[in-house]
Amino acid sequence: MANDLENGSQQTFSSTYSTTIQDTYQQSTMDAAIENIKQLASEAGHSARQPIILALTKLIYSLETPDDTVQRIGGLSLQTSVALTAVDLGLFRLLVEAEAGSTGSLTLAELAAKTGAEAALLLRLLRYLASIGLVDQVSKDAFKANHASRNMTAKVAESGLRHYFYTCCPEYFALPDHLKRTGYRNAGDETQTAWHDAFKTDKGPFTWFADKPDNMSYFNDYMAFRREPELGWLSVYPVREQVPESWPADRPLYVNIGGNIGHQCAEFRDKFPADVLPGRVILQDLPHSIAAALATPGVENMVHDFFKPQPVRGAKFYFLRGVFHNHPDHKVKLLLKQTMDAMTEESIMLIDEIIPPAIGTGLDAAAHDITMLAAFAGAERSEEQWKGLFGEVGLRLVRTYVYNEASYESVMDVRLL
Numbered sequence: 001m002a003n004d005l006e007n008g009s010q011q012t013f014s015s016t017y018s019t020t021i022q023d024t025y026q027q028s029t030m031d032a033a034i035e036n037i038k039q040l041a042s043e044a045g046h047s048a049r050q051p052i053i054l055a056l057t058k059l060i061y062s063l064e065t066p067d068d069t070v071q072r073i074g075g076l077s078l079q080t081s082v083a084l085t086a087v088d089l090g091l092f093r094l095l096v097e098a099e100a101g102s103t104g105s106l107t108l109a110e111l112a113a114k115t116g117a118e119a120a121l122l123l124r125l126l127r128y129l130a131s132i133g134l135v136d137q138v139s140k141d142a143f144k145a146n147h148a149s150r151n152m153t154a155k156v157a158e159s160g161l162r163h164y165f166y167t168c169c170p171e172y173f174a175l176p177d178h179l180k181r182t183g184y185r186n187a188g189d190e191t192q193t194a195w196h197d198a199f200k201t202d203k204g205p206f207t208w209f210a211d212k213p214d215n216m217s218y219f220n221d222y223m224a225f226r227r228e229p230e231l232g233w234l235s236v237y238p239v240r241e242q243v244p245e246s247w248p249a250d251r252p253l254y255v256n257i258g259g260n261i262g263h264q265c266a267e268f269r270d271k272f273p274a275d276v277l278p279g280r281v282i283l284q285d286l287p288h289s290i291a292a293a294l295a296t297p298g299v300e301n302m303v304h305d306f307f308k309p310q311p312v313r314g315a316k317f318y319f320l321r322g323v324f325h326n327h328p329d330h331k332v333k334l335l336l337k338q339t340m341d342a343m344t345e346e347s348i349m350l351i352d353e354i355i356p357p358a359i360g361t362g363l364d365a366a367a368h369d370i371t372m373l374a375a376f377a378g379a380e381r382s383e384e385q386w387k388g389l390f391g392e393v394g395l396r397l398v399r400t401y402v403y404n405e406a407s408y409e410s411v412m413d414v415r416l417l
């Protein structure tokens with residue numbers, strides 16, 4: 001967190017100030033304020049990150065002119081496209097690697113030699129990247145990495161950017177006309193969404209992925225790398241306490257429905273090997289996901305359409321993460337019912353979702369919600385909405401365990417009435 005406001009950006013800020021006494025005074029006052037904020041931020045825990053970012057962001061916005069605000073909002077897609085070009089060229093990686101070198105930076109000539117791109121083009125791209133804080137300019141023709149550049153080299157960055165650019169952005173662009181055409185209704189028909197308009201298809205995203213291996217792999221990788229493993233449901237849910245000592249090895253223990261390519265099954269088996277917690281661990285997903293699934297010892301990979309009757313009966317846990325938000329209420333109820341029909345009194349359905357608060361929902365959750373609307377007629381649902389749906393199908397919410405307060409990610413323990 002301390003790195004968010006680095007010396008590099010501070011120097012850039014400072015150097016734009018002239019040297020009159022008044023400006024020097026303003027500069028030192030500003031530098032002191034930035035130091036204070038850096039100190040506060042470095043002391044804040046993980047869940048305090050979002051409120052601090054929001055407060056600072058609001059402060060920045062309060063300084064904008066109308067044109068600044070239009071440039072910022074109107075130019076968001078340009079940020080995505082230039083950042084993706086930089087990823088394609090390996091610019092972030094090269095600048096981060098150069099941090100260990102004698103100057104800690106790279107010149108345009110060096111970057112041109114390493115990437116094969118024309119130096120004059122690189123200058124324009126890097127100047128823009130510096131203007132949005134993704135790199136720092138250290139001289140007329142040299143650039144260096146900063147905290148954001150380092151973030152752009154994290155595993156999640158490349159797949160995430162490609163997923164947003166190639167799969168989400170087209171539906172975002174289609175959304176205004178879609179909502180206008182459909183009379184601004186709160187979507188409930190998953191067969192007619194902005195997604196369908198954007199891609200001129202009658203397929204929903206997950207069936208469309210079957211013929212789009214690149215889009216599917218960006219999505220799969222983004223799903224796998226997006227979350228921090230230590231901030232998952234296994235960090236809060238009392239798995240062992242819920243499983244009787246006598247649970248037989250041939251009985252299903254953990255069924256991960258819509259589990260994608262099986263990262264979570266692998267995590268579960270890693271934390272609870274078969275000699276510690278006996279029972280079958282089963283991954284279920286659509287054929288193209290199962291074809292790409294990890295071959296984790298002790299995990300059975302199974303093709304299953306979750307809107308059809310659940311073939312694995314009487315499991316201890318039926319676990320679904322980030323699955324229901326992809327669907328409108330009528331499909332959520334169908335999936336709940338198909339799962340309930342396979343449950344016994346001993347079974348627990350674990351629903352792992354973003355559960356936004358009634359007031360002050362943060363950017364990530366609010367953006368996910370609109371993305372779900374645009375792609376699937378889905379939604380991020382409040383706990384109240386969940387209780388309503390459980391009541392309609394005959395389930396009860398036993399307890400909600402929040403495992404990531406900043407993103408409202410939580411796992412609900414849900415059982416038969």
Ligand SMILES: C[S@@+](CC[C@H](N)C(=O)[O-])C[C@H]1O[C@@H](n2cnc3c(N)ncnc32)[C@H](O)[C@@H]1O
Nearest residue numbers: 206223258259260285286289304305306321322
């Ligand atoms: C948002 S992803 C969540 C993946 C995984 N649970 C996770 O949290 O990383 C939704 C998953 O549901 C799967 N899916 C969508 N429709 C399905 C269906 N009808 N039957 C089974 N799986 C489905 C997709 O292939 C995808 O892997």
